Amino acid sequence: MKQDLTERTSYVIRFAGDSGDGIQLQGLQFTLASAISGHDLATLPDFPAEIRAPAGTRYGVSAFQIQFGGDRITTPGDSPDVLIAFNPAALVVNLNQLKPGALIIVDESTFTAQRLKRADLATNPLEDGSLADFQVCAIDIAHLTTEAVKPFGLGTKDSVRCKNFWALGLLLWMFDQPRDPAAHWIQRKFASAEAIRNANLAALNAGHAYGETAELGQVLLQHSIPEAPLASVEYRTITGAEATALGLIAAGELANIELMFCSYPITPASSVLHHLADMDEAGVATFQAEDEIAAVCAAIGASYAGKLGVTSSSGPGVALKTEAIGFAVATELPLLIVNSQRAGPSTGMPTKTEQSDLYQAVYGRNADTPIPVVAARSPGDCFDTAIEAARIAMRHMTPVILLTDGYIANASELWPIPDFDSYAPIVTTKPDKDSSGPVFVRDAKTQARMWASPGDPRFVHRVGGIERDYDSGNISYEADNHQAMTNMRQAKVASVANYIPAQELVQGLGAGLAVVGWGSTYGAIFQAVKLALADGLSVAQIHLRHLNPLPSNLAEMLAGYECVLVPELNTGQLATILRDHGVADLAQLNKVSGQPFAVSELIERIRELATPYIHEVKNG
Amino acid sequence: MAELSFKDFATDQEVRWCPGCGDYSILKGVQRALADQGAKPENTVFVSGIGCASRLPYYINTYGFHTIHGRAPAFATGVKLANPELDVWVVTGDGDGLSIGGNHLLHALRRNIDLNILLFNNEIYGLTKGQYSPTSRIGTTSPSTPGGSVDHPVIPGLFAVGAGATFIARAVDIDQKGLPGLLNQASQHKGAAFIEILQNCIVYNKDVFDNVSNKKTAADHQIHVHHGEPLRYGKDGCKGIRLNTKTLRLEAVTVDECDPRKGVPVEDLLVHDETNAALAQMLLTMESPLPMAFGVIHRVAKATFETSFWNAKSKGRREKITHLLQQGTTLDRRK
Numbered sequence: 001m002k003q004d005l006t007e008r009t010s011y012v013i014r015f016a017g018d019s020g021d022g023i024q025l026q027g028l029q030f031t032l033a034s035a036i037s038g039h040d041l042a043t044l045p046d047f048p049a050e051i052r053a054p055a056g057t058r059y060g061v062s063a064f065q066i067q068f069g070g071d072r073i074t075t076p077g078d079s080p081d082v083l084i085a086f087n088p089a090a091l092v093v094n095l096n097q098l099k100p101g102a103l104i105i106v107d108e109s110t111f112t113a114q115r116l117k118r119a120d121l122a123t124n125p126l127e128d129g130s131l132a133d134f135q136v137c138a139i140d141i142a143h144l145t146t147e148a149v150k151p152f153g154l155g156t157k158d159s160v161r162c163k164n165f166w167a168l169g170l171l172l173w174m175f176d177q178p179r180d181p182a183a184h185w186i187q188r189k190f191a192s193a194e195a196i197r198n199a200n201l202a203a204l205n206a207g208h209a210y211g212e213t214a215e216l217g218q219v220l221l222q223h224s225i226p227e228a229p230l231a232s233v234e235y236r237t238i239t240g241a242e243a244t245a246l247g248l249i250a251a252g253e254l255a256n257i258e259l260m261f262c263s264y265p266i267t268p269a270s271s272v273l274h275h276l277a278d279m280d281e282a283g284v285a286t287f288q289a290e291d292e293i294a295a296v297c298a299a300i301g302a303s304y305a306g307k308l309g310v311t312s313s314s315g316p317g318v319a320l321k322t323e324a325i326g327f328a329v330a331t332e333l334p335l336l337i338v339n340s341q342r343a344g345p346s347t348g349m350p351t352k353t354e355q356s357d358l359y360q361a362v363y364g365r366n367a368d369t370p371i372p373v374v375a376a377r378s379p380g381d382c383f384d385t386a387i388e389a390a391r392i393a394m395r396h397m398t399p400v401i402l403l404t405d406g407y408i409a410n411a412s413e414l415w416p417i418p419d420f421d422s423y424a425p426i427v428t429t430k431p432d433k434d435s436s437g438p439v440f441v442r443d444a445k446t447q448a449r450m451w452a453s454p455g456d457p458r459f460v461h462r463v464g465g466i467e468r469d470y471d472s473g474n475i476s477y478e479a480d481n482h483q484a485m486t487n488m489r490q491a492k493v494a495s496v497a498n499y500i501p502a503q504e505l506v507q508g509l510g511a512g513l514a515v516v517g518w519g520s521t522y523g524a525i526f527q528a529v530k531l532a533l534a535d536g537l538s539v540a541q542i543h544l545r546h547l548n549p550l551p552s553n554l555a556e557m558l559a560g561y562e563c564v565l566v567p568e569l570n571t572g573q574l575a576t577i578l579r580d581h582g583v584a585d586l587a588q589l590n591k592v593s594g595q596p597f598a599v600s601e602l603i604e605r606i607r608e609l610a611t612p613y614i615h616e617v618k619n620g
Numbered sequence: 621m622a623e624l625s626f627k628d629f630a631t632d633q634e635v636r637w638c639p640g641c642g643d644y645s646i647l648k649g650v651q652r653a654l655a656d657q658g659a660k661p662e663n664t665v666f667v668s669g670i671g672c673a674s675r676l677p678y679y680i681n682t683y684g685f686h687t688i689h690g691r692a693p694a695f696a697t698g699v700k701l702a703n704p705e706l707d708v709w710v711v712t713g714d715g716d717g718l719s720i721g722g723n724h725l726l727h728a729l730r731r732n733i734d735l736n737i738l739l740f741n742n743e744i745y746g747l748t749k750g751q752y753s754p755t756s757r758i759g760t761t762s763p764s765t766p767g768g769s770v771d772h773p774v775i776p777g778l779f780a781v782g783a784g785a786t787f788i789a790r791a792v793d794i795d796q797k798g799l800p801g802l803l804n805q806a807s808q809h810k811g812a813a814f815i816e817i818l819q820n821c822i823v824y825n826k827d828v829f830d831n832v833s834n835k836k837t838a839a840d841h842q843i844h845v846h847h848g849e850p851l852r853y854g855k856d857g858c859k860g861i862r863l864n865t866k867t868l869r870l871e872a873v874t875v876d877e878c879d880p881r882k883g884v885p886v887e888d889l890l891v892h893d894e895t896n897a898a899l900a901q902m903l904l905t906m907e908s909p910l911p912m913a914f915g916v917i918h919r920v921a922k923a924t925f926e927t928s929f930w931n932a933k934s935k936g937r938r939e940k941i942t943h944l945l946q947q948g949t950t951l952d953r954r955k
Contacts, residue, residue: 032949035949035951036949036951038951038953181949230951230953231953232953232954232955233953233954234946234950234951234952234953234954235950235951235952235953236945236946236948236949236950236951237948237949246941246944246945249941249944250941253940253941260698260701260702262698279939279944280933280934281934281939282939282940282941282944285701285929285930285933287697287698287701287929289694289697289727290694290723290724290726290727291723293691293694293724294691294694294697294723294724294727295694297687297688297691297694297695297697297698297724298694298695298697298698298701299698300687300695300698301667301685301694301695301696301697301698301699301700301701301702302698302699302701302702303698304685304695304698304699305665305698305699305702305703305706306702306703307702307703309698309702323688324688324691327687327688331685414951417945417946417950418945420941420942420945421942453703454662454663454664454665454683454699454703454706455662455663455703455705455706456662457660457661457662460661460662460681460682460683461683461684462631462677462678462683462684462685462686463684463685463686464668464677464678464684464685464686464687465686465687465688466686473684474633474678475633475678
């Protein structure tokens with residue numbers, strides 16, 4: 001069975017090898033070249049938790065997948081058209097995901113008896129017929145790379161390490177993409193190491209030349225891909241972690257306030273800390289605290305002192321922060337908690353993605369302690385969602401949880417750089433020079449109190465986590481007072497709904513099936529619903545950014561559909577919340593494999609539930 | 621503006637500690653110290669955790685932040701980093717600071733962030749009704765240890781030495797003469813100042829420090845150390861501390877001024893050197909028949925965290941977000 005790779009407008013490529021093979025770098029460089037070529041794209045880094053897992057093992061395989069091309073791309077693709085495998089393990093663990101007829105490029109030099117054994121293979125797949133369904137291109141990449149870099153006098157080990165750029169050069173040739181971004185990266189990275197710099201550049205060019213001259217006929221062809229239908233704006237590639245960091249800085253600028261980002265290392269959330277630590281010229285100070293609890297407490301301390309405190313973690317870390325988040329609710333201080341969700345309870349699978357902290361975000365605190373929750377739907381969307389979270393936190397004087405996940409934190413997409421001048425400023429309740437009066441008089445619409453901070457002689461006050469008098473920071477155990485405070489806290493979060501936009505359709509036709517999603521499943525749902533619409537089914541996509549409170553028109557909107565499907569990477573958490581809000585009849589699609597949804601899984605379920613769209617002609 | 625008296629640092633809130641609690645005298649000492657140093661209420665913040673001691677901020681007319689159990693040093697770190705101009709005090713207890721919050725205390729001290737940390741040590745959990753604490757002596761009977769506690773207590777000052785604290789002092793709650801001055805020295809110290817205050821919990825651990833704090837016996841059980849002065853104590857300073865160079869241990873001696881026959885010359889006594897962490901360790905661990913050490917036991921100068929933190933931050937032009945958004949490789953489709 002041979003697949004015709006030539007007649008396509010977009011492709012899915014998967015790079016796979018040992019964690020030390022430079023796979024993620026290769027993927028990143030290919031991504032930049034695609035972007036410059038005017039292709040839309042989405043990526044999926046898929047790596048093990050081990051930093052340098054034993055070479056050649058199945059569990060040590062690191063992979064990077066990209067879908068790119070001339071269509072509107074919103075997912076990294078269900079199944080690759082091309083797999084580049086740097087060793088037998090990388091081949092065998094990815095085989096079952098490939099499209100029938102897919103092209104497999106392997107580094108032939110690694111298919112030795114010893115490496116086959118490391119990958120638990122009894123026979124050599126290149127010889128035993130197990131690859132009959134695919135097109136196989138076995139190249140001795142290690143040898144060709146070593147030959148190409150010979151003039152630069154590197155040792156054997158360093159020579160072979162250049163093979164990721166050799167393979168990248170070949171792939172760039174295959175898809176007619178420029179080498180400049182990779183060449184620039186090499187020049188910058190190895191600016192002070194001449195031999196390594198030249199060797200990597202030579203490897204890149206040699207791989208490219210190999211494609212041009214090897215005349216491998218039908219197996220290795222050059223494909224030219226049309227440009228994607230892009231708008232007349234400036235684009236860049238962006239990961240969710242980068243967009244979150246930029247969104248937080250942007251929020252600080254919109255509010256004219258400095259940020260204090262207090263965090264503790266945890267996978268996959270640390271990359272937000274790394275990006276922000278690198279941007280301290282932009283009005284953000286980063287503090288690596290001694291633990292998760294100290295991180296959130298220091299952030300709250302910063303908010304109390306007049307900066308915007310932000311903390312960031314993943315589920316287990318957020319669990320540790322829970323008590324302090326309740327304290328920020330009690331003291332009515334703004335605070336952002338970014339949760340890059342990961343898979344499983346306890347430590348679970350830190351490098352794998354899941355959407356299973358929604359209950360934790362919405363319900364996971366002692367007592368009646370509601371807080372607003374928002375979720376980003378794609379890497380670039382983290383920018384706007386971070387701004388929205390900060391806006392809510394400062395408008396209502398409350399902690400806000402921003403949910404992202406391991407997938408969108410690490411994945412990248414082509415992102416239209418927003419026109420920042422079009423963003424509305426964030427208004428805070430900080431006192432100005434004419435402000436007076438008690439600190440705890442609240443805005444009737446938002447329930448926000450004045451954000452008065454130490455240093456201001458007009459508002460010296462005490463405040464704490466002990467229930468306190470409605471009008472002051474002083475301790476109060478009065479029964480009526482606690483009722484009033486509890487009511488105020490509920491009213492505050494409920495009032496957020498008055499400020500968020502009404503829920504809109506992403507796409508859809510008719511009143512048949514509504515597919516309701518949240519978070520990083522957006523891209524896969526988008527493609528599945530698009531396909532279903534093309535099939536003539538009555539189906540609509542609704543994607544939530546605001547999860548607490550929900551948009552006020554949501555329940556009514558969903559009541560207009562015959563059937564509601566909620567696909568989630570958990571066992572049904574949004575489904576439960578929707579049922580709690582009166583959406584009684586809904587179907588679920590749940591998956592917890594640590595991997596994002598494949599479009600095929602979604603379309604299958606949609607086809608089960610959706611009915612054909614019949615155009616209703618109104619009787620005149 | 622007229623200078624504020626210690627009464628100006630009291631709030632309108634009724635103090636809710638048990639009658640006779642040692643916290644009353646500490647509160648008074650703190651208020652007096654604030655008045656003595658001319659503290660500005662608006663620039664002063666008291667951050668506390670949970671426990672009897674941690675109620676203190678409600679009674680001091682400055683900014684006050686009564687936080688959660690054990691975490692006051694972490695909150696205070698955020699406050700001080702966000703605004704290094706503030707004078708930030710941490711109020712904690714032996715349970716709050718050394719049990720649930722031991723980690724944060726460790727890191728606040730090691731970072732040397734400019735906080736004044738007051739640890740009220742009464743060797744018991746008060747607010748939760750009398751369970752033994754990490755400073756309780758072995759054999760302390762309590763509702764959770766009816767047969768007597770079996771675990772070894774921590775010596776707060778020794779913990780601070782281990783954490784690399786740059787200022788370590790000890791005081792007694794009822795010492796109204798000495799406490800404000802000591803608190804002022806802590807306040808003037810640039811960096812994390814750690815003051816252990818022995819506090820009498822009259823309900824759950826009454827008079828646990830009686831042999832030390834009792835006025836009748838104090839002279840023989842307390843030594844007040846002063847930098848550069850010989851270590852003398854007892855009535856008329858008749859006693860002193862000497863280092864046995866063979867055992868590397870401290871020993872109590874009588875000075876020859878009081879006992880010409882058996883006494884030792886004053887020159888043989890150890891001279892207090894507050895910069896010497898090894899001496900601090902020996903002084904902090906003294907127990908009967910040696911006296912308990914009070915005053916500034918250890919003080920060294922080191923860079924403070926908030927200063928280094930902000931110095932390490934970029935001082936370049938403040939980049940605008942519009943600039944940051946365009947960093948990296950971009951694809952310009954604008955016409």
